[in-house]
Amino acid sequence: xxxxxxxxxxxxxxxxxxxxxxxxxxxxxxxxxxxxxxxxxxxxxxxxxxxxxxxxxxxxxxxxxxxxxxxxxxxxxxxxxxxxxxxxxxxxxxxxxxxxxxxxxxxxxxxxxxxxxxxxxxxxxxxxxxxxxxxxxxxxxxxxxxxxxxxxxxxxxxxxxxxxxxxxxxxxxxxxxxxxxxxxxxxxxxxxxxxxxxxxxxxxxxxxxxxxxxxxxxxxxxxxxxxxxxxxxxxxxxxxxxxxxxxxxxxxxxxxxxxxxxxxxxxxxxxxxxxxxxxxxxxxxxxxxxxxxxxxxxxxxxxxxxxxxxxxxxxxxxxxxxxxxxxxxxxxxxxxxxxxxxxxxxxxxxxxxxxxxxxxxxxxxxxxxxxxxxxxxxxxxxxxxxxxxxxxxxxxxxxxxxxxxxxxxxxxxxxxxxxxxxxxxxxxxxxxxxxxxxxxxxxxxx
Numbered sequence: 001x002x003x004x005x006x007x008x009x010x011x012x013x014x015x016x017x018x019x020x021x022x023x024x025x026x027x028x029x030x031x032x033x034x035x036x037x038x039x040x041x042x043x044x045x046x047x048x049x050x051x052x053x054x055x056x057x058x059x060x061x062x063x064x065x066x067x068x069x070x071x072x073x074x075x076x077x078x079x080x081x082x083x084x085x086x087x088x089x090x091x092x093x094x095x096x097x098x099x100x101x102x103x104x105x106x107x108x109x110x111x112x113x114x115x116x117x118x119x120x121x122x123x124x125x126x127x128x129x130x131x132x133x134x135x136x137x138x139x140x141x142x143x144x145x146x147x148x149x150x151x152x153x154x155x156x157x158x159x160x161x162x163x164x165x166x167x168x169x170x171x172x173x174x175x176x177x178x179x180x181x182x183x184x185x186x187x188x189x190x191x192x193x194x195x196x197x198x199x200x201x202x203x204x205x206x207x208x209x210x211x212x213x214x215x216x217x218x219x220x221x222x223x224x225x226x227x228x229x230x231x232x233x234x235x236x237x238x239x240x241x242x243x244x245x246x247x248x249x250x251x252x253x254x255x256x257x258x259x260x261x262x263x264x265x266x267x268x269x270x271x272x273x274x275x276x277x278x279x280x281x282x283x284x285x286x287x288x289x290x291x292x293x294x295x296x297x298x299x300x301x302x303x304x305x306x307x308x309x310x311x312x313x314x315x316x317x318x319x320x321x322x323x324x325x326x327x328x329x330x331x332x333x334x335x336x337x338x339x340x341x342x343x344x345x346x347x348x349x350x351x352x353x354x355x356x357x358x359x360x361x362x363x364x365x366x367x368x369x370x371x372x373x374x375x376x377x378x379x380x381x382x383x384x385x386x387x388x389x390x391x392x393x394x395x396x397x398x399x400x401x402x403x404x405x406x407x408x409x410x411x412x413x414x415x416x417x418x419x420x421x422x423x424x425x426x427x428x429x430x431x432x433x434x435x436x437x438x439x440x441x442x443x444x445x446x
Contacts, residue, residue: 005030006169008072009161012056015081017163021058021088023099025162025297027335028054035152036123038130044148046123055337056080060088064097068338097340100297100319100329105166107300110293111284116155116171117200126151133179133211140181140215142222147180147191149211153201158292160335166298174289175201179211181218190224190402192217192372196428199287217371224404227393227445233367234408234441235360235394238424240373241433245279245348247412250380252306252314253343254321254330263383263413264312271310273416276353279307283331283346290346290430296335301346304330316343350433353421357435358397360422367394368403368443383412407444415441 009026016024031051037044054077055068065087069080134149152175159169178195194213196205236244248264256262264272273279282303283292295301297319305313317325318333318341334344353360361367374388386409392399415438422435 005157005159006161006167008077009054009159010167012054012077012081013161013163015078016056016058016084019081019085021060021085021163023059023163024057025099025160026054026056027296027337028052028159029156029337031154031156033152033154034121034123034126035150036126036130037148037150038127038134039148040146041134043127046127053337054080056084057340058084058088059097059099060085062093062095062097063088063091064094064340065091066339096320096323098319098323099162099164100299100333102164104300104329104331105162105164105298106168106294110168110170113284113291113293114287115173115199115291117173117175117202118155119153119201121153121175121201126153129177129207132207133177133214136208136211137179137181137215138211140212140219142183142219143181143215144185144189145182147182147193149177149179151177151207160294160296160298162298166294168294168298170293173199175199175204177204177207177210179214181215183215183218184222188222190218190221192221197289199289199291203287221390221402221404224390224402225393226405227368227403227443229443229445231440231442233364233394233437233439234443235357235364235367235369235435235437237369237371237391238426238428238433238435240370241350241436242429242431243373244412244415244419244436245350245431245433247378247380247385248279248416249306249316249345249348251383251412252312252316254315254317254325254327255343256380257315258321258324261381263379263381267312268315270312271417272312272413273307273310274419275310277307277310277419277421278305278351279348280305280351281332281345281348285347285427288347288427290348292346295331296333296341297329299329299331299333301331316345318343345431347427348431349425349427350421350436352423352425352434355420355422357422357424360420360435360437361394362397364394364397368392368406368408369394369399370408378412385410385412385415403445405445409442409444410438410440
């Protein structure tokens, strides 16, 4: 199947060049998924999907066009080439379109990252996992209802061929179990969740643990209060601290920098996080949830420190952004079948600090420990940050009861400079950060 797909894409690219394209690339994404949901002791839904998509991109001078299809018959692929060439001739010029530099393409053998597990997890097995998770949730004292549980298994294959010599393919798989719990009654009901995901089925946390943790989290939120307004230290739980990495990578996305729409656009080489903080992107983690063998343009990839000792070291660049900024590609191109390459990270994480979460909070007389963030009140141009939050009061260094209906606000540039990471980094998601503390944030509460 691998050789057949690569041959098909090579033929498609060759036909595009023969038809008049100066350059071309083609990508194929083959995906399969199966999932079940279980609610209140009953099977609620069973879903399955399959897709075999192909996308062709052609460049003629400074013009480019992309067309995708799920029909791989020869007659349709011939028409695909014709349509894409015709579109490329008709669109406006794009001075920054083009393939990645040939000397930056991956050459030689690919890394062995063990991203694909061929375990065939049946619908009945997924059903049992979802049932077990929900049952464990409902068994937690204080849980009054279940918001449902689920389990899923999926796999995919990505293939890319370019007209200037790149050809690559890899497979991946993903498995997950989740559960949501409701605790309390009437207007005092609270909800929370837990999930586990992994590349390999055997690496999943147990369904009973997932369900129990979801129930425990929901019960812990019963009876929240509203904090008084003011400026206090805010501690972000790892479930939400990783969202700060998302705001950071959005600000160093080369397209945002080129447009001038990033609050970090003038800070390359400067200290933007607190000294000692390191943020790394590593696409080559064995069994990593966001690992990949090459980027969306076939560029050679590797582990990169985006922040070293608080200093901003690089933008995230695909070929178009690199050309616009007059820089080199960084191996962060992403690709679908129906659009030009975008920009994304892989296994992104903030390095652990030296203090435990308890030590990080020990001197906080009054503060907020955040476990949930609500809304997206973040301005990527100015860095202004304002989001709804829920979590727990911090009193004299200890968690002291649940809090809800508060807003936390600040500016990301100041937040990054005052951020202190704890020592509890775990790799549970595609993007990971430890518990972090940020002093001087504004709380709008009671």
